[in-house]
Amino acid sequence: MANDIEGFISHLGDIPVIRDSATVQRRSRDMSMSFSPIIRREASGKTAELIVSPRSQDDVIRIASAAARARMPLMMRGAGTCNLGQGVPLHGGAIVDMSGLSQVLWIREQKVRAQAGARLLAIDTATRATGWELRMHSSTRRAATIGGYIGGGHAGIGSCSYGILRDRGNILGLRVVSVEQTPRVVELRGDDVNLVHHAYGTNGIITEVEMPLAPAWAWVEVVLNFPGFMRAAAFAYELAASDGIVKKLISIDDFPNWDYMQAMRAYGKPGWSMVRCMVAAPGLEALRDLAAAFQGEIASEAGEGEGPYGAPLWEFGWGHARLQVNKTRPEIVNNIGLYLDPDLLAAVERSHRRFKDLGGMHLEVKRYAGRIAFQGSPYYAFVDDAQVAEVIRGMVQDGAMVANNHTFLVKDNGMKVADARDEEFKRSMDPHGLMNPGKFDADASRARPETGLELPTTGWQYGSDTQREPGAVSA
Amino acid sequence: MANDIEGFISHLGDIPVIRDSATVQRRSRDMSMSFSPIIRREASGKTAELIVSPRSQDDVIRIASAAARARMPLMMRGAGTCNLGQGVPLHGGAIVDMSGLSQVLWIREQKVRAQAGARLLAIDTATRATGWELRMHSSTRRAATIGGYIGGGHAGIGSCSYGILRDRGNILGLRVVSVEQTPRVVELRGDDVNLVHHAYGTNGIITEVEMPLAPAWAWVEVVLNFPGFMRAAAFAYELAASDGIVKKLISIDDFPNWDYMQAMRAYGKPGWSMVRCMVAAPGLEALRDLAAAFQGEIASEAGEGEGPYGAPLWEFGWGHARLQVNKTRPEIVNNIGLYLDPDLLAAVERSHRRFKDLGGMHLEVKRYAGRIAFQGSPYYAFVDDAQVAEVIRGMVQDGAMVANNHTFLVKDNGMKVADARDEEFKRSMDPHGLMNPGKFDADASRARPETGLELPTTGWQYGSDTQREPGAVSA
Structure with missing residues (x-):
């Protein structure tokens, strides 16, 4: 069944749209193409059909509503610097290029709040003026966006001191827009941020991120x-x-x-x-x-x-x-x-x-x-x-x-915990299953995308059980 | 053999001396009296004979020289807030009250340098004005001196993040004066600071301390x-x-x-x-x-x-x-x-x-x-x-x-590593064995002070061996 591109576009108003197929094809790929020959091969033929470029949260809400009405698959994109296939669309649809939402909203009390499309280096440049910086960043700091890092990242430079992004306290707040006819704007705080972190942008559109800062040492x-x-x-x-x-x-x-x-x-x-x-x-x-x-x-x-x-x-x-x-x-x-x-x-x-x-x-x-x-x-x-x-x-x-760093499926990757609560959240934020469908489905019984890929990975366990029963992890 | 008090005093010039026996007796005790009934009992009858109060490094050098010439035992004292018997003199002699050397010398580049008698809270008050503070402090922060903390302390508030004082990087530099007729002023840096840390002031007189700072969080x-x-x-x-x-x-x-x-x-x-x-x-x-x-x-x-x-x-x-x-x-x-x-x-x-x-x-x-x-x-x-x-x-x-927190002997306490290098350093800084003799002797064959105290403690091991062979520590 073809996606209803014209129907989708008709709801977008003046939001910029790119349909040039060379550009769309290029942005349907991410850095994982050079990281995994397996992902590169599996991604073959998988491409989006257009790109939409929101300039504000209102635009994001409009896009979410349009997608729900036209049942248009969406794929979130920051800078495309991910290397686990996060940025490969499995069922066509529209790439949502978040780089237009790039404002650093405020810096105070060793915290920063920024729009999802702000680049890590831009945030650090702004916060360093106050003597502080992000606790950690990916090696793609120059290009990567904070939304992309939260949505698809795991750890990075700084993790030898502050642990990983999912550790309590390393993400303070996320604003997320649901993909429904009448989208909801949800603010997640505390433990709830991990519902969205590392979900590859499949359970709501991240529009704002609030992060704790660390001293900007020499x-x-x-x-x-x-x-x-x-x-x-x-x-x-x-x-x-x-x-x-x-x-x-x-x-x-x-x-x-x-x-x-x-x-x-x-x-x-x-x-x-x-x-x-x-x-x-x-x-x-x-x-x-x-x-x-x-x-x-x-x-x-x-x-x-x-x-x-x-x-x-x-x-x-x-x-x-x-x-x-x-x-x-x-x-x-x-x-x-x-x-x-x-x-x-x-x-x-x-x-x-x-x-x-x-x-x-x-x-x-x-x-x-x-x-x-x-x-x-x-x-x-x-x-x-x-x-x-x-x-x-x-x-x-x-x-x-x-x-597994040779798959673009959240669960197969094995770095994200996904329990009943995650599935319920996914269902509530993306009831029509439009956010990069196939990557992280709420319904486990839904046919698993055919990737031809079986690797003997163990996945990663988190938290205190890992800590206290080290024998278990290498079983 | 009685200590040569008059000979010692004759070399001191105008350095303040207290001989009032009530005061001397009071300052021959520390907070460990209320911490360990065993130390309190063992300390019975052990008292210094006078107190000298240096006002500068020159005074310290003069005191060290006078002690060497008159063979006068010295006992270093900050605020007397220690609780492992660090401040109990075993063989009489002179208490060296370091509280007169209380200047914060400089604060820059997330480091502070202070005289040994500066109180922890005074240092923190000075550094907090720049947004920084000591990484850790004892619970006696209000009264304790930095020299006393380095000489007799181990860890404290802050150690759940920065580890213990002896961890590499937690003490940047120490200036120490040897007890010889012509005292030497030695600057210790890097790993060498641990020669003096937790030696209870028995291997040189600490006059200055350089410490790394941490962000002064709210x-x-x-x-x-x-x-x-x-x-x-x-x-x-x-x-x-x-x-x-x-x-x-x-x-x-x-x-x-x-x-x-x-x-x-x-x-x-x-x-x-x-x-x-x-x-x-x-x-x-x-x-x-x-x-x-x-x-x-x-x-x-x-x-x-x-x-x-x-x-x-x-x-x-x-x-x-x-x-x-x-x-x-x-x-x-x-x-x-x-x-x-x-x-x-x-x-x-x-x-x-x-x-x-x-x-x-x-x-x-x-x-x-x-x-x-x-x-x-x-x-x-x-x-x-x-x-x-x-x-x-x-x-x-x-x-x-x-x-063992019920002894005032460095080695019996078991919290300090003391190897051949420590003994050589002790010998070079205190060749006449005048610094609180009996507490931490270079010569292991020297008769151990009779304390009547045998507890089945294990001591503490440090460093990577502890880390990697956890089975060994509880053996």
């Missing part, structure tokens, strides 16, 4: 080299455990990962492993002593964005580590495993040994349920789905929880 | 009640694990501990357990939701120092929890056990059950080697040494590491 970017991967990993662990050193980023790369990053080559030592971190300036002396205790050698110290490698160090971490590597080695892929205490370093070492002929481990440090966690996998040259499945199986055997 | 004091001790403990654990909620204090009291605190009585529920915490204002909504998830009821929310219980909430935590209880129940004592993950709550529950007829558990949350730890013990009415030993034995069986 960050120092430090690049260090260690004789041996496990020494680098152990150093990174100790740095994460050093509650007296304020930090924002800890990235670990076995050789030759960093050697694949052209801009980083001059700062590594062949055969050695690299740690790239950002610490608050008052902790620099402590960091140097800690590095020395692990036979680490400091290759570079620089203010944020002032390093000799030509980009902020956070553009060599998280998703951007892959992007940097892919510039010279486009065939390299990764998985997202979570290595947790009490067995963290031993589990990492098992994977390091298992995969050493396949590729070097890339890990990012974050806090997870109040404890230290390493997120990552080997970086390896993609062969086929079976190979990816084999790597995931090995990581699970080594003790990691592994999410 | 702290909200929250008093909560829970139906059942383990629910309170589990809530406290989750709050500690919530990296998205910025906090400074988490104190847990089983019934009837809080009922013994006159000012807190109106805010508890008979038979219920109480958690008292301080969170940064932006985290208040998240805290409320977290409390509700544990069936917690909020009895009071107030700005720092503005609660209806008549004192800042930090004066009901850490050492002050004991002081508040002792106002109505002077016979109550405690031990200092450390309950650690991965078995933290189970170990706490074992102690809770074991001691439930003896007294309610009092616990403070801190970070320890990068993970969550609860510090405390039951509050119980003192009978005799054998009873204290029995309680300690039970705590160790339950899985706690237990330090």
Whole structure:
């Protein structure tokens, strides 16, 4: 059944519409195209039919109402910098380009409220003038929108101190518009924000976001080299455990990962492993002593964005580590495993040994349920789905929880908890099932989209059970 | 052999000296007299012979030189608010009252440098004007000096976020004067600061301290009640694990501990357990939701120092929890056990059950080697040494590491690592063994002071080994 494009447009008034098929096709893709050859393949032929560009909350309400009346599928879009296929429409319809709602509404009492389309860097630029900044951001900070980050993101630069977005207190409020003939505007606060966070924009249109701020430290970017991967990993662990050193980023790369990053080559030592971190300036002396205790050698110290490698160090971490590597080695892929205490370093070492002929481990440090966690996998040259499945199986055997970063389905991804309350909320905000249908359906019995994709991932558990029964997570 | 008081004084020039025996005797005692009946008994008859009051670093150097020449024992004193017998002289001599060196020297780049005798609250008052404050302070913040806190302290209000004083980065620099005929002025930085930290002022005279600062949040004091001790403990654990909620204090009291605190009585529920915490204002909504998830009821929310219980909430935590209880129940004592993950709550529950007829558990949350730890013990009415030993034995069986808070000897206390390097440093800074001799001797073969005190404590291990081999700590 074709979508009723003309009917939909007829309700939009003067809201800008783009129907040019090249543009629509381009915006029907996101950064996951370069992250997962599997998603790229699965996305083939999946495209939206038009783009609508709201300029205000009123426009959003009008679009939501129009979609409900015309039964038009909607796909939310910020900057398209996501890498889990969040921005791929499964059943055509209209892309809602939120970048026009870009105002920072207010900054006060260590909080910021912004429209969903405000870019992370724009928010940080505004808040830094008051001495504060977002607690965390994706490596796509320059381009990504706050709405996209909340809707499709998980953690990032800052997570080694503040945990992940879904941790209580890391998102203060969300304003969401339901997709109904008469749309409702709902303000979510407290625990309720997680109904919408990481739902890929499938249960209401986020129009405003309220976030807590962190001190805008004078960050120092430090690049260090260690004789041996496990020494680098152990150093990174100790740095994460050093509650007296304020930090924002800890990235670990076995050789030759960093050697694949052209801009980083001059700062590594062949055969050695690299740690790239950002610490608050008052902790620099402590960091140097800690590095020395692990036979680490400091290759570079620089203010944020002032390093000799030509980009902020956070553009060599998280998703951007892959992007940097892919510039010279486009065939390299990764998985997202979570290595947790009490067995963290031993589990990492098992994977390091298992995969050493396949590729070097890339890990990012974050806090997870109040404890230290390493997120990552080997970086390896993609062969086929079976190979990816084999790597995931090995990581699970080594003790990691592994999410699926090669699917664009919320539940299959395994990073979002989705219980009865989530399904009820989805039903109330999107009663006609128009928000990127197939991605996150309330009705579990609805036919699962055919993706041809089965990977042996475990998903991620959250919260205190994970914390207290570590044995359970690697089962 | 009597100390050469006249010879010592003859070298002091115009430095103020107090010889009045009542004053000298009073200042030969510290707050540990009210904390440990065992220390009180052991301290009997131990007193200094005079007090010297330096006004500058030059005075300190002169005193150090005079002591070396006259072989006069020295005992460092800040405000005498310590509670581990740090301020009890074992071999007479001169008390060095550091409270005259009270200047805050500079505040910049999220760091503060102050003379050793500056009071914690005075430092915080000065730094808060710039939006910053000390990362942690003792519950004796109003009276205690920064030099005393570094020399004799361990952790405190703030430790649930920043860990303990000895964690890398929590003390930036110390200036220390050696006790020699020609004293040296030594600046310690980085890891070296821990040579002097928690050495009870026995390896050099601290004259200046440089500390890192933390954001001076708008702290909200929250008093909560829970139906059942383990629910309170589990809530406290989750709050500690919530990296998205910025906090400074988490104190847990089983019934009837809080009922013994006159000012807190109106805010508890008979038979219920109480958690008292301080969170940064932006985290208040998240805290409320977290409390509700544990069936917690909020009895009071107030700005720092503005609660209806008549004192800042930090004066009901850490050492002050004991002081508040002792106002109505002077016979109550405690031990200092450390309950650690991965078995933290189970170990706490074992102690809770074991001691439930003896007294309610009092616990403070801190970070320890990068993970969550609860510090405390039951509050119980003192009978005799054998009873204290029995309680300690039970705590160790339950899985706690237990330090000895009923001794005034550094090594017996078990909270300070003292290896060959410490002994070498002690020898270089105090070659004549004049700094409170007997407390922390470089020469292990030197006769141990007779204290008649043997408790089955384990001491505390620090750092990564503790972290990675949790099984070892309760052995």
